[in-house]
Amino acid sequence: MSTIKLTVNGKAVSADVEDRTLLVHLLRETLNLTGTHVGCDTSQCGACVVHIDGKAVKSCTVLAGQAAGSNVTTIEGISKGDELHPMQAAFRDNHGLQCGYCTPGMIMSAIDIVHRYGGKLDEETVRHELEGNICRCTGYHNIVKSVLDAAGRMKVSQAAE
């Protein structure tokens, strides 16, 4: 057991964890942030994606201890009160989700994609970049639409800031 300190969704957190505890289990079981999901055991599906220091990371592939001292953002931490993040709103408006299980990881990955590519996203790039996130419901058609839509919205909201 060791005690680790990190920031999760802007709040300082201190937790006692077994050395083998994965970040996703710290989030879900200790911090009750159950929006981050586990869909596989092999780092394939991406349901567990969170941001560590602003970058998309599969939280099932990181030990909680490795995240000590870092700034973790989960799906619960991206809206501003009642106002959805543009990526969340785009998924809702474009029907980019069905059962909702892969959705938090998809949204966290997609935000990172938009940040990395800025305005230069096209369908082919989005499809390629989403290869680490599996959805069984949507056939990705509306997920791709959502990401492209959000890329436009995020550009607008960045310009406004």
Place this chain on the structure above:
Amino acid sequence: MGVEGIGASVVRKEDRRFTTGKGRYVDDIKLQGMTHAHFIRSPHAHAKVKGIDSSAAMKMPGVVGVLTGQQIVDDKVGNLICGWAITSKDGSPMKMGAWPAMAPETVRFVGQAVAVVIAETKNQAKDAAEAVVVTYEELPVVADIRSAIKPGAPQLHPEAPGNVIYDWAIGDESAVKDAFGKAANVVTLELTNNRLVPNAMEPRAAIAEYEEAEEHYTLYTTSQNPHVARLVLSAFYNIAPEHKLRVIAPDVGGGFGSKIYIYPEEMVALWASKKVGRPVKWTGDRTEAFLTDAHGRDHISKAEMAFDKDNKILGLRVKTHANLGAYMSLFSSSVPTYLYATLLSGQYNIPAIYAEVMTVYTNTTPVDAYRGAGRPEASYLVERLMETAARQLKVDPAELRRKNFITQFPHQTPVIMAYDIGDFGASLDASMKAIDYAGFPARKAKAKAEGKLRGIGVSCYIEACGIAPSKAVGSLGAGVGLWESAEIRVNPVGTIEVLTGSHSHGQGHETTFAQLISERLGVPISQVQIVHGDTDKVQFGMGTYGSRSLAVGGTAIIKAMEKVEAKAKKIAAHQLEASENDIVIENGEFKVTGTDKSIALPMVALAAYTAHNLPDGMEPGLKETAFYDPTNFTFPAGTYICEIEVDPATGKTSFVDFVAADDFGRLINPMIVEGQVHGGLAQGIGQALLEHAIYDANGQPITASFMDYTMPRADDLPSFKLSHTPTLCPGNPLGVKGCGEAGAIGSSAAVINAITDAIGHNKLEMPATPDRVWHAIHG
């Protein structure tokens, strides 16, 4: 149509919680004092369990108990059953082998549980499981259909000689023989329908709690049909009587059929919760899903079609072998029979059909309904056969289909189904136009000049949905009725709760069903709450599968709504001193036609509950229930066409275009319907190109994780071009047919027909991986 009524693509009510991480799935739930279960599973496909030594494990930190298959048998927990009786050609009943929830003596597939460790934490349970020593004596294995039916093959169940579960047939054998006797041409095809794993993204999970004071159990479970789960757990598995068992299926992360069934893990969790006197939680991991979720498909078939000199179909003869795995799952027997062979007429006028189906046991995971369930297998067979026929007869594949389309309705096929309505030519035309079918030869020539092989593939599917008329399925062997129920509660303030026996695990019922209410009463969907997935709240229900929720569950809502409206009109008429027959409902108001007198719904509701001024003899309250049993199946149909380019150097296929024209009857929320089609297409294309559950000769699964079972990724799929050619279903008041499975049913044949067109011959099985395509080109 109102802005939120029928036909409006309103965004989903459920999406705020799902996009913000506030969904509530089973694994998100914690109960006070909860323990964690980890199953000990057989590493062998077929073995005797000689002994289980848990003495070391019992001393490990946090261990609450180790429970074995023998204990569950000793406690008289019932064996798992198959609830659909199928009779063989010789009149004998199907041969159901005993399936205890944990194996006391014999394991018959890799992953079958023999014991369970219960501990304070999940990791402690896993650690202790490593210390349980199970001694096995390995037995010879049959891992596929062909080895199962070989003379002298190892036997799985004493109840099933030769590993045969049933040998069944449908149709008129002698009429088919006559048809083939008259044929000008006969087209023959042998094909395999590859085994798939459903892989809903949320792994199955269960939490069971036993409250001693009330002798009452609660089960939180990843179920598509919580009432069916309660019924089966109670009536057949002896866990608890129905009034002492509450089953809750909260948000469920996809199902695709795999969450219909009541699995050993739920049974064990319930049983163990009483044994250890604490709540027990089990959450499967992905490999457990591969090992224990019911798989899909796995057929081998031979099909022959007879044509006259004008290329009209005279007859169809099919012989199919289907692998049901090591045990008969809950509805497994119905899938390769009444959900498969009854659709072999496709969209075509076929005067005579005869289909034989033999199902067998093998040392593999049980197989049951997976998205489409029998209908994809039928559609794949018929549509590959039509394509093969067109090539052999040297006619255009689209025109051969058109020539044989059923155009008069209702149409009775030779295999039970009575198609009520359709316009198959309209969907074929729409798809041909969308893909510029006429321009294909020029595109193919251009691709050839660039060293690429271009192919186009057509698939005209039909399915039987709206499952199902209870009397009809009862006569065919079903152990349950397949009606649906609904309850509508108009609260005293005018808000509305709709309690439905359907269950949403991605389908968007909270929105679509609310739109039905909005359409009728003119209230915004924000005033309507859809309640589902809890046997203590919802009176009863048969759940969601077989594209039935709207056609059957939605109609039950309409039936309950009609009763609410009738009573509300009486109250409004009384309040307004008008005749009940003069009351009309518009935008949430009850109006007296031809006057300016009206009363708003909340005032009618309040009057119903205050009961100060109701018509003489009327009961207070505004709440009605309905049970609706459909009179027929519904028949969604359509045409999918895809154009594919193959790189002969690598065998890699890429989509040029994929178009779909579907007839789902009336669309309530077109955005949601199209989402369902996209997802179905992805699963059908996944089957055609990528997915394959493989066992080696020893029954070891080779594909038991996402590392080695290829799930479709975003860059494996194209954007889809959809259109709709609806004919309204005459069998229900909404005119709806169902849309959840169509994509998975119709698309795989379109893909394979396109690739075989590109490579110029028909010797190609699913999944058409680059390796297989390359070898198909180069030999």
